[in-house]
Amino acid sequence: MAGHAGIFTNANDLAKYFQLLLNGGSYGGYKYYEASTIKNFTSKQFPNNRRAIGFDKPTPAGQDGPTCDAASPESFGHTGFTGTIAWADPKNNLIFIFLCNRVYPSADINTLAKQGIRPKIQQVIYDAIGK
Amino acid sequence: MKKFRLILLTTYCLLSAVYSKAADPPFLKDTSCIWVDSILKTMTLDEKIGQLFMVAAYSNKDETSYQTIDKYIKEYKVGGLIFFQGTPQKQAELTNRYQAESKIPLWVGFDGEWGLGMRLDNTISYPRQLTLGAINNPDLIYDMGVEFARQMKRIGIHINFAPDIDVNSNPNNPVINDRSFGDNKFGVVRRGLSYMQGMQDNKILASGKHFPGHGDTDVDSHKDLPVLKHNLERLESVELYPFKQFIRYGVGSMMVSHLNVLALDGAPNFPATLSPKIVQEKLIDSMGFKGLVFTDAMNMKGITKYYPSGVAEVMAIMAGNDVMLFPEDVDAAIAGVRCAVLQDSIIPEELINRKVRKILAAKYWLGLNKYEPIKLDGIDADINSEQAKFLKFKLMENAITVPADSAHIIPILNLQKRIANVSIGSSKPTTFSTTLDKYTQIDHFFLPKDVSLATFSETLAKLKDYHLVIADIQDMSRFAAKNFGLTENSISFLKQLNKQNQTILTVLGSPYCLKYFQDFNTVLVGYNEEEEAESIAAQIIFGARGAEGTMPVTVGKFQYGVGECTQSNMRLKYGNPLEVNMSIKTLQKTDAIIYKAIEDKIFPGAQLLVVKDGNVVYEKAYGFHTYDNTIATKTTDLFDIASLTKVTATMPIIMKMQEQGKINVSHTLGEYYTYPEGCNKKNIVIKEMLCHQAGLPAWIPFYKNSLDATGNPDSLWYAKVQDAVFSVKILDSLFLKKSFQDSVWKMIYDCGLSPEKDYKYSDLGYYLLKQIIEKTYKDSLQNITRKYLYSPLGMNYTQYNPKWNGYDLNKIVPTEMEKNSGILCCWELYTIREQRCWAAWQAMPVSLPMQTI
Numbered sequence: 016m017a018g019h020a021g022i023f024t025n026a027n028d029l030a031k032y033f034q035l036l037l038n039g040g041s042y043g044g045y046k047y048y049e050a051s052t053i054k055n056f057t058s059k060q061f062p063n064n065r066r067a068i069g070f071d072k073p074t075p076a077g078q079d080g081p082t083c084d085a086a087s088p089e090s091f092g093h094t095g096f097t098g099t100i101a102w103a104d105p106k107n108n109l110i111f112i113f114l115c116n117r118v119y120p121s122a123d124i125n126t127l128a129k130q131g132i133r134p135k136i137q138q139v140i141y142d143a144i145g146k
Numbered sequence: 147m148k149k150f151r152l153i154l155l156t157t158y159c160l161l162s163a164v165y166s167k168a169a170d171p172p173f174l175k176d177t178s179c180i181w182v183d184s185i186l187k188t189m190t191l192d193e194k195i196g197q198l199f200m201v202a203a204y205s206n207k208d209e210t211s212y213q214t215i216d217k218y219i220k221e222y223k224v225g226g227l228i229f230f231q232g233t234p235q236k237q238a239e240l241t242n243r244y245q246a247e248s249k250i251p252l253w254v255g256f257d258g259e260w261g262l263g264m265r266l267d268n269t270i271s272y273p274r275q276l277t278l279g280a281i282n283n284p285d286l287i288y289d290m291g292v293e294f295a296r297q298m299k300r301i302g303i304h305i306n307f308a309p310d311i312d313v314n315s316n317p318n319n320p321v322i323n324d325r326s327f328g329d330n331k332f333g334v335v336r337r338g339l340s341y342m343q344g345m346q347d348n349k350i351l352a353s354g355k356h357f358p359g360h361g362d363t364d365v366d367s368h369k370d371l372p373v374l375k376h377n378l379e380r381l382e383s384v385e386l387y388p389f390k391q392f393i394r395y396g397v398g399s400m401m402v403s404h405l406n407v408l409a410l411d412g413a414p415n416f417p418a419t420l421s422p423k424i425v426q427e428k429l430i431d432s433m434g435f436k437g438l439v440f441t442d443a444m445n446m447k448g449i450t451k452y453y454p455s456g457v458a459e460v461m462a463i464m465a466g467n468d469v470m471l472f473p474e475d476v477d478a479a480i481a482g483v484r485c486a487v488l489q490d491s492i493i494p495e496e497l498i499n500r501k502v503r504k505i506l507a508a509k510y511w512l513g514l515n516k517y518e519p520i521k522l523d524g525i526d527a528d529i530n531s532e533q534a535k536f537l538k539f540k541l542m543e544n545a546i547t548v549p550a551d552s553a554h555i556i557p558i559l560n561l562q563k564r565i566a567n568v569s570i571g572s573s574k575p576t577t578f579s580t581t582l583d584k585y586t587q588i589d590h591f592f593l594p595k596d597v598s599l600a601t602f603s604e605t606l607a608k609l610k611d612y613h614l615v616i617a618d619i620q621d622m623s624r625f626a627a628k629n630f631g632l633t634e635n636s637i638s639f640l641k642q643l644n645k646q647n648q649t650i651l652t653v654l655g656s657p658y659c660l661k662y663f664q665d666f667n668t669v670l671v672g673y674n675e676e677e678e679a680e681s682i683a684a685q686i687i688f689g690a691r692g693a694e695g696t697m698p699v700t701v702g703k704f705q706y707g708v709g710e711c712t713q714s715n716m717r718l719k720y721g722n723p724l725e726v727n728m729s730i731k732t733l734q735k736t737d738a739i740i741y742k743a744i745e746d747k748i749f750p751g752a753q754l755l756v757v758k759d760g761n762v763v764y765e766k767a768y769g770f771h772t773y774d775n776t777i778a779t780k781t782t783d784l785f786d787i788a789s790l791t792k793v794t795a796t797m798p799i800i801m802k803m804q805e806q807g808k809i810n811v812s813h814t815l816g817e818y819y820t821y822p823e824g825c826n827k828k829n830i831v832i833k834e835m836l837c838h839q840a841g842l843p844a845w846i847p848f849y850k851n852s853l854d855a856t857g858n859p860d861s862l863w864y865a866k867v868q869d870a871v872f873s874v875k876i877l878d879s880l881f882l883k884k885s886f887q888d889s890v891w892k893m894i895y896d897c898g899l900s901p902e903k904d905y906k907y908s909d910l911g912y913y914l915l916k917q918i919i920e921k922t923y924k925d926s927l928q929n930i931t932r933k934y935l936y937s938p939l940g941m942n943y944t945q946y947n948p949k950w951n952g953y954d955l956n957k958i959v960p961t962e963m964e965k966n967s968g969i970l971c972c973w974e975l976y977t978i979r980e981q982r983c984w985a986a987w988q989a990m991p992v993s994l995p996m997q998t999i
Binding site: 017018019020021022023024025026027028029030031032033034035037038042043044045047048049052053055056060061063064066067068069070071092093094095096097098099100101107108109110111112113114115116117118119120121122126127130132135136139140142143144145 | 557559561584689713716717718723727728729730732733735736739740743746748749750751752753754755756757758759760762764765771772773781782783784785786787788789790791792793794795796797798800801802804805811833834836837838839905909911912913915916919927935936938939940941942943944945946947948958959960961962
């Protein structure tokens with residue numbers, strides 16, 4: 016059991032946890048965190064480093080990064096080597112979860128990242144808002 | 147949070163008045179318009195008689211039957227058609243054909259009480275009126291009327307013989323039943339007016355039916371003539387009330403039914419349809435109806451049993467009807483009327499003229515003075531639009547009712563209870579059961595109707611230990627005569643269950659069945675088994691949505707107008723993108739990207755999920771587990787989420803520790819853990835480490851030290867059989883020496899730190915944090931996350947090492963193929979290295995699990 020990798024789950028389960036984060040710490044009638052804690056941990060901490068505390072953040076528009084350009088600066092999440100991403104955007108009240116097994120049968124070539132498939136899918140989802 | 151809602155009858159009266167303005171039938175002003183005058187002037191008697199008929203037409207029959215309609219139009223000059231079964235496309239084609247044959251444009255009627263789906267294939271069936279009777283938002287029912295008008299006009303329909311405004315005061319009514327808005331006259335009027343106005347505001351003629359009120363009959367007028375024995379006072383107060391209101395608010399037409407109403411016309415075996423006392427004197431003279439009067443279908447046994455075609459139609463005209471629907475024998479009917487005018491002078495031509503003038507005025511109002519053929523392209527897409535489907539969803543959502551929840555079980559709060567779902571009438575998972583599964587771990591018991599008494603008893607025994615049982619009833623009948631599809635055994639089982647367990651009863655069918663379940667304290671009525679209803683019912687039980695509906699009828703202790711407002715927005719909804727103003731078409735473009743990637747072998751399988759405003763509006767699984775396409779990926783399958791673990795397992799605990807003051811991420815690791823003398827890790831500021839700028843190397847190839855010179859597992863460190871020394875399971879037949887972990891920790895403690903503290907993604911910090919977490923809570927990270935986060939949130943799929951937990955391998959999407967002693971075992975689960983480490987990893991001949999370290 017490790018802290019950096021090793022969890023198996025599905026998109027629906029992850030959605031509950033990310034909704035808890037978007038809700039400011041509450042879900043299912045229970046309060047798990049103060050909203051300020053989540054805000055603090057999911058905010059950028061240092062100049063020249065896009066990361067929040069444990070959570071990843073978008074890069075400035077136009078730069079390669081984990082998200083599409085439409086993801087707000089408030090948004091946060093993480094990617095995984097197997098081809099996964101979960102991203103929550105408080106500004107748009109939006110959660111995007113994409114899981115795949117790009118490392119099957121081998122992880123040699125990361126076309127998923129090279130072609131920016133996850134950000135492409137995410138962009139389509141932002142495009143669907145308000146239409 | 148909960149409030150009980152009993153809507154007072156007087157409120158209904160007030161509301162219906164607020165929403166409506168007194169009015170005449172909409173076409174009345176057109177009775178003397180130039181178009182009507184000019185047409186009427188040129189018409190022969192036969193043409194006029196033809197206008198008084200609407201003949202039955204179908205779009206699923208053969209050419210011969212279509213030619214019969216051709217004949218009625220060409221020879222008898224019939225004025226209209228009433229379409230029954232078929233398809234919208236064929237009906238539109240036939241309508242164009244028939245219209246082209248008719249000198250005066252035809253008008254087309256349709257029985258669409260719950261929309262086109264009542265008769266036509268490939269169309270939407272909206273909820274039946276009894277379900278609408280639970281809805282307390284009249285605007286929504288108005289919107290439905292608007293949508294019906296849109297769909298009907300698209301395929302050339304002009305009249306919808308709806309709404310049914312019978313007050314269903316007899317729960318055993320075999321024919322009206324769920325076609326009525328319910329057993330409360332105010333409720334019937336309030337909803338009926340919204341429905342009627344939605345259509346008539348959009349140029350579809352509505353028809354109030356079945357005059358003078360079919361709600362308290364126990365005979366089906368399709369089969370025989372029902373007799374209504376109520377006195378006049380009662381008729382005035384109940385049956386006639388909705389018709390009076392419909393007249394007041396301008397309904398365009400009424401349909402008279404084949405009922406023997408003794409208080410209005412005492413003649414035996416005499417249907418209202420043929421009674422001058424009922425149609426002319428009551429409806430027209432006394433109640434003041436100025437619109438069109440249609441007969442119910444003249445081929446029904448309620449008429450034909452006593453009066454043959456040709457006689458019945460003459461009597462119907464004399465009784466005051468304007469248009470006769472569906473004569474059983476068109477030739478005889480037309481001949482009979484013709485004879486009555488020309489030879490017997492029973493019907494004065496002036497009477498015919500008055501009726502035709504009214505019919506032409508209605509045709510003018512319907513736009514038939516500027517008739518255009520129906521555009522045949524794109525009919526299916528137009529009538530089954532996303533908005534049209536979404537409206538059905540909204541109606542269902544507003545209808546579903548919790549008539550009782552005295553123990554306040556809904557919504558379920560504590561997901562750590564043992565919860566079972568027992569489904570009566572189903573042998574396999576339903577939308578209801580799979581939606582329940584989205585919220586938490588639920589054990590399912592399926593009891594099809596024909597299971598033995600022994601199976602019922604065994605199931606009851608098995609359910610004993612559950613904290614809560616969600617019972618649902620599937621595959622129900624609409625009819626009281628069929629006990630709503632319930633067997634005696636299933637009723638008795640449910641009653642015993644209710645005594646034994648805390649039970650939520652979910653009725654996916656008629657609310658009338660609650661007569662069997664008077665002792666239940668928590669009940670949810672879903673009204674039908676449509677996917678939307680089943681999904682929403684489950685969402686209400688878990689507090690994603692609140693119950694909005696109220697009982698449309700009184701069934702024993704479950705009173706009309708009662709419904710609990712249960713809590714909403716507590717958990718994720720599963721809904722329609724249109725609910726959150728997102729485009730379904732745009733969302734569907736994600737499919738193309740994903741399928742293309744699968745085709746390009748970028749990955750074999752995937753899951754996508756989109757939540758907007760707490761509503762899961764897109765959830766799909768794609769492709770297969772592997773490229774040999776044997777196991778299709780499901781939305782419930784487990785994926786190895788790799789570094790998402792950092793924010794899903796470690797970070798939630800660190801955030802909690804920060805809140806509890808057990809850690810301060812602005813401080814150093816050394817404050818929370820004792821490291822070996824001289825270890826440089828103690829000075830790392832936790833926040834810097836979590837932002838990947840603590841100077842840690844990207845990773846350390848721990849396993850290198852466990853391999854022999856040939857690159858295979860070194861027997862110094864590995865054994866094929868597990869024992870006390872070689873205790874750490876790597877693969878099914880590969881076990882690592884426990885003490886190897888010490889050497890791993892030594893490597894971590896000893897590794898150098900870059901003095902620049904520049905941004906460098908590293909896994910190592912998470913090893914160090916896990917140590918602190920487990921020391922603080924004196925438990926494993928796995929147990930802590932399960933106990934405090936995953937389990938209470940209902941994240942029951944989320945776990946480390948599902949395979950070793952006995953999880954079904956067919957439900958885990960595989961990652962890399964793994965070489966082990968020449969054996970390919972693709973299922974083995976080993977840790978995830980970040981992309982940047984890949985080159986180093988590739989150089990190694992054998993891949994080993996790292997997560998076990």
